[in-house]
Amino acid sequence: METNGIFLSVVICTFRRPGYLSQALKSLTQQDWNCKEGWEVVVVENDNVAFPGVAVILKEYAAKLPLRYFFLPIPNLSRARNLGAEVARGEYLAYLDDDVELTTSWLSAVINGCREYNPDFCGGPSLALFKTERPYWFRESYGSVYMYGDKPRVLSAGEYLGGMNFIVRRYLIKFLGGFREDLAMTAYRLRWGDDSELLQRAREVMPDLKVQYLPDAAVLHSVRPEKMTISWQFKSAYTKEISTRLWNPSKNSRLRSSLSLVRSLFFLFIKIPGLLLVIVLDTFRPHRTLWQRYVKENILTNIVKILIFFKRLF
Numbered sequence: 348m349e350t351n352g353i354f355l356s357v358v359i360c361t362f363r364r365p366g367y368l369s370q371a372l373k374s375l376t377q378q379d380w381n382c383k384e385g386w387e388v389v390v391v392e393n394d395n396v397a398f399p400g401v402a403v404i405l406k407e408y409a410a411k412l413p414l415r416y417f418f419l420p421i422p423n424l425s426r427a428r429n430l431g432a433e434v435a436r437g438e439y440l441a442y443l444d445d446d447v448e449l450t451t452s453w454l455s456a457v458i459n460g461c462r463e464y465n466p467d468f469c470g471g472p473s474l475a476l477f478k479t480e481r482p483y484w485f486r487e488s489y490g491s492v493y494m495y496g497d498k499p500r501v502l503s504a505g506e507y508l509g510g511m512n513f514i515v516r517r518y519l520i521k522f523l524g525g526f527r528e529d530l531a532m533t534a535y536r537l538r539w540g541d542d543s544e545l546l547q548r549a550r551e552v553m554p555d556l557k558v559q560y561l562p563d564a565a566v567l568h569s570v571r572p573e574k575m576t577i578s579w580q581f582k583s584a585y586t587k588e589i590s591t592r593l594w595n596p597s598k599n600s601r602l603r604s605s606l607s608l609v610r611s612l613f614f615l616f617i618k619i620p621g622l623l624l625v626i627v628l629d630t631f632r633p634h635r636t637l638w639q640r641y642v643k644e645n646i647l648t649n650i651v652k653i654l655i656f657f658k659r660l661f
Contacts, residue, residue, distance in 0.1 A: 355386040355458055356437030356517070360427040361445035362393055362534070365400035367569065368445045372408045378454040386458065388412050389435050393419040393427035394534070425531035425541045432520035440520065442542070444511035447566040448476060456563035457514060460499070464559045468515050468546055470508035471564030479572050483634040489643070490570040495560045502558040504550060510542035512566045523548055530593060537586045544594035577639045584651045608656045611649040618645045
């Protein structure tokens with residue numbers, strides 16, 4: 348139920364990025380939803396100590412937004428998300444990353460979508476936002492995720508929402524026991540999947556769960572320069588695979604792992620000659636970086652699966 352007339356709580360968990368947080372809050376002030384009632388913004392800073400600059404940003408936007416701030420002296424994203432659910436007052440919680448900027452129709456699309464479709468979970472696309480020059484080999488699509496077309500529809504099993512644009516009924520957080528903190532991003536560990544695991548858990552215990560895709564509720568997700576490197580793409584793929592195995596035990600079965608290893612070795616074997624050809628051709632190209640695209644699209648995932656198999660073996 349709504350508390351104090353609040354239908355939607357926008358929850359932004361932040362960690363040492365006041366500049367990005369400022370842009371996220373600024374985009375909330377530019378929404379085409381002109382009603383200031385019925386929604387709130389909850390900022391949860393999760394860090395060992397309050398980071399310099401965050402207080403200045405919050406003071407700047409306190410008069411422009413229905414803003415509340417909470418400090419969690421533990422750098423753990425899942426714990427911060429759980430705290431956000433405890434202190435929020437809305438019927439729905441909209442979790443946003445602190446490095447997103449919202450399209451002007453995001454707020455109206457979320458509120459109207461939740462009222463029209465009455466979903467348990469919902470979310471929209473995450474589009475790439477480049478603020479620095481994009482490398483020649485890096486496709487724009489690499490930074491755009493969780494896109495399911497341009498029509499509203501119910502997502503089926505196996506389709507997930509992005510944690511950077513993740514809306515859920517507030518009571519479900521408590522009902523499901525909250526986000527798993529062992530899957531959380533921390534100051535010392537790169538990890539993903541607490542949102543996908545929560546959704547999967549909900550599907551297992553609620554057969555009639557409704558997960559709605561809202562194409563107009565789009566966010567722009569910053570693609571930082573370090574993400575546009577082949578080393579980061581490898582780290583990202585490795586982390587995603589490890590995280591998925593933590594919350595999806597079926598991926599850890601001996602038979603499935605062995606079959607995955609055989610497939611990965613086979614595809615790696617047949618893709619290596621193509622990589623060598625691309626490297627040779629790159630010597631005649633002005634940018635000389637298409638080998639990185641080839642690695643990402645054809646080889647990287649197989650290498651990750653092979654490494655994880657032998658890491659678990661030894």
